[in-house]
Amino acid sequence: MGPARLVIVAMSAVAVLGLLVVGVFALVNSTEAESLPVPVTSTPTPTPAETEAEVPTLEIICAADRCPVFVRVPGGDILTDQDLGPGQRVRHYEPELEVVLDDAGTVQVLENGKERPPGKAGERDSFEVSRAQDPPS
DSSP, X not given: OOHHHHHHHHHXXXXXXXXXXXXXXXXXXXXXXXXXXXXXXOSSOOOHHHHHHOOOSEEEEEOSSOEEEEXXXXXXXXXXXXXXXXXXXXXXXXXXXXXXXXXXXXXXXXETTEEOOOOOTTOOEEEEEEOOOOOOO
């Protein structure tokens, strides 16, 4: 083999290694981005008809750095069990809900669109919320 061929083989090997490094780097970065938590702004997402026709049964808005919130269907599924961040909110449209707030003074709570009296800072609060009945037509 002549020197020109050796240079071409060496350059090809360096190019292949470079492509492998770039590919591995891109793969690692894409999997890291997918594993980052995404803030929750509403749970569950209402259909367009629900959004226009209904007010949420419950809406909780965080007014502090950390707002521990727990919401479930009575005796059933857990809908929210997380710490909300400043300005984050959750909305639920289920007919009945059980709510536990670890620090009732850190959140604003709306029941059927009406503000619930604020809780005391540092105190745990638990309560139930039911869907407002629409008046008969």
